[in-house]
Amino acid sequence: TLANARSAMMRLFFDPKRYNLGRVGRYKLATKLGFPVNDEMLETVTLTKEDVIGALKYLVRLKAGDEDTSIDDIDHLGNRRLRTIDELASDELRKGFLKLRRTVQERLTMRDPEELKKITELVNSKAVSSSIDFFFGRSELSQVVDQTNPLSQLTHERRLSALGPGGLNRKRAGFEVRDVHISHYGRICPVETPEGNNIGLISSLSLYASVDEYGFLVTPYRCVSRSRASDEVRWLRADEENEAVLAPPDVLEADRSGRASRKLPEGNVLARAQGDVSEVRSEDVRFMDVSPKQTMGVSAALIPFLEHDDANRALMGSNMQRQAVPLIRTEPPIVATGLEKVAANSGMVVKAQKGGVVTYLDAERIVIDHSDEYVLRKFAKLN
Numbered sequence: 001t002l003a004n005a006r007s008a009m010m011r012l013f014f015d016p017k018r019y020n021l022g023r024v025g026r027y028k029l030a031t032k033l034g035f036p037v038n039d040e041m042l043e044t045v046t047l048t049k050e051d052v053i054g055a056l057k058y059l060v061r062l063k064a065g066d067e068d069t070s071i072d073d074i075d076h077l078g079n080r081r082l083r084t085i086d087e088l089a090s091d092e093l094r095k096g097f098l099k100l101r102r103t104v105q106e107r108l109t110m111r112d113p114e115e116l117k118k119i120t121e122l123v124n125s126k127a128v129s130s131s132i133d134f135f136f137g138r139s140e141l142s143q144v145v146d147q148t149n150p151l152s153q154l155t156h157e158r159r160l161s162a163l164g165p166g167g168l169n170r171k172r173a174g175f176e177v178r179d180v181h182i183s184h185y186g187r188i189c190p191v192e193t194p195e196g197n198n199i200g201l202i203s204s205l206s207l208y209a210s211v212d213e214y215g216f217l218v219t220p221y222r223c224v225s226r227s228r229a230s231d232e233v234r235w236l237r238a239d240e241e242n243e244a245v246l247a248p249p250d251v252l253e254a255d256r257s258g259r260a261s262r263k264l265p266e267g268n269v270l271a272r273a274q275g276d277v278s279e280v281r282s283e284d285v286r287f288m289d290v291s292p293k294q295t296m297g298v299s300a301a302l303i304p305f306l307e308h309d310d311a312n313r314a315l316m317g318s319n320m321q322r323q324a325v326p327l328i329r330t331e332p333p334i335v336a337t338g339l340e341k342v343a344a345n346s347g348m349v350v351k352a353q354k355g356g357v358v359t360y361l362d363a364e365r366i367v368i369d370h371s372d373e374y375v376l377r378k379f380a381k382l383n
Contacts, residue, residue, distance in 0.1 A: 013047050020045045024081065024214045031239070032072075033058060075176055077183040078239030081215035082160065089135055091165075096131030103127060140164045150343035152322035155299050157346075158205040160188065163198075170197045177201075182275050183238035186219030186289070189297025191311065192318045204297040208290060212237065219294065221246060221287035227264040229288055236287070245280055247271045247288040298342055304335045350374050 011018065021029070023042050030037050033054040062069040072079050104122050116122060136142055141164045146152040162168045168177060178200025180190045192204040205217075212218045218235040221244075229252060236244065251269045252260040264282040271280045293301050299318040300306060306314060333340075343349055352368055360367035366374045 013052070016045050021047070027214055028079075075179075075181050075183075076238060077181065077187055077217055078237060078242070082211050082217060083166070083215065084211065087215070088139075088141070088165070089132075092131050092135040092139075093128065096128040099127040099131070100124070146322065147348070148322060149324050149326065150346040150348040151299060151302065151324075153348060154342060154346040155192070155204055155297070155322060158298065160203045160205060162201040162203075168201060170201055173201055183241070185241075185272075186294045187217040187238065189300055189318075190295065191300040191306075191314050192297045193315065194319070195315070204299065206295060206297055207301055208294050210235065220290050222290055224264065224285045224288055227266075227282045227285070229262045229264070233290065234287065241272075242275060245271050245273045245284050245286050247282075247285045249289040249292050249294075251282075251288070293339070298339070301339050302337055302342075304337055348377075350376065 022045070026042050026044060027037060029035075029047075029051060030041060033051065035041065035050070035054065058069060062071070074080075100123065103124060107122050111121075141161060143156075146156045162173070162177065163170060180200075184190060186206055187209045189204045189206050193199055194202050206219065208220050210218050212235070216237045218237050220233045220235050223230050223232040223234055224247070247264065247269055248271075250260075251264055251271075253263050253265050255261040264285060266282060268279040269282045269285065270277065271285055273280060296306065297318070299321055300314060302321060303309065303314060303317050309317070344351060350366070352374070353372065354368075356369035356372060358366060358368055359370050364376055364378060366376065368374075
């Protein structure tokens with residue numbers, strides 16, 4: 001009957017107890033269907049009648065060959081988001097609490113509530129604590145931090161994985177998902193990835209990449225207006241980049257001193273638009289890269305003259321730098337890239353707060369001017 005059909009539809013698609021779209025699902029649905037994004041709309045956790053009608057209209061337009069509609073590319077970073085450790089940990093914790101709830105309900109049905117004297121007879125926290133222990137100790141994504149050198153720790157903490165819960169299987173992952181995509185530009189390093197079964201599935205964040213509130217990777221661009229680059233910086237997602245015209249950082253004209261000015265040359269310049277590289281008028285450029293290093297990850301950017309290297313050798317070099325052990329007598333490199341200071345970001349490098357004379361030194365601490373004391377990390381316990 002019509003009443004049963006209505007009830008089934010309400011239960012399947014409009015019941016918040018059955019599923020939750022979340023802010024990310026709601027945001028992606030609204031942007032795809034062309035609805036305005038606001039706080040009130042983001043709080044709606046289920047589908048609405050407008051969503052269903054909008055989706056049907058979109059499918060009809062897609063079938064008719066409307067130019068404004070397109071089939072989504074599953075490998076595009078506009079359709080892939082990063083699940084950070086807080087989200088993964090909260091999912092595991094939720095499973096622990098659901099297990100705890102079932103245990104409490106079972107004990108309540110088996111025993112008379114009036115006989116219960118202590119809450120510990122009902123609640124056993126082991127279900128929650130074991131889920132936390134499992135996540136940090138035995139989970140597929142849990143690893144002991146690599147501390148061979150400062151770079152190995154830094155790159156390990158910036159690693160991205162397509163494997164794990166809700167991810168891909170390395171045995172069934174095809175070539176397309178492992179390949180470098182145009183949307184990786186400035187977000188995922190195209191060079192640094194393991195050799196073997198994990199190639200393309202384990203990757204590394206680019207130098208300037210960050211994560212927005214919805215979990216999508218963003219990268220910074222300088223705003224360009226009337227062929228002049230400004231100091232204003234905007235962070236763009238991969239799907240926003242599709243609508244923009246972006247120029248590389250080396251298109252700026254040189255001034256009298258030979259340094260790059262703010263002006264773009266007159267006429268046509270090489271730029272990226274609609275996911276392709278082509279020549280466009282300089283007046284049409286709206287953004288430009290903040291740095292030539294923007295596409296690379298930390299490890300690859302530390303290779304001198306990287307642009308002259310074969311891609312396969314650069315991949316091996318970026319992986320081998322993480323295996324380097326310190327020299328007995330330390331000395332600065334003859335050729336450097338200027339990025340060597342990133343070693344300090346790993347937390348393994350001890351830096352003095354102010355200048356002075358070293359008055360005491362041993363394997364455990366360094367004292368400067370009898371007052372500034374720095375305790376060295378030695379045989380520190382890992383996870």
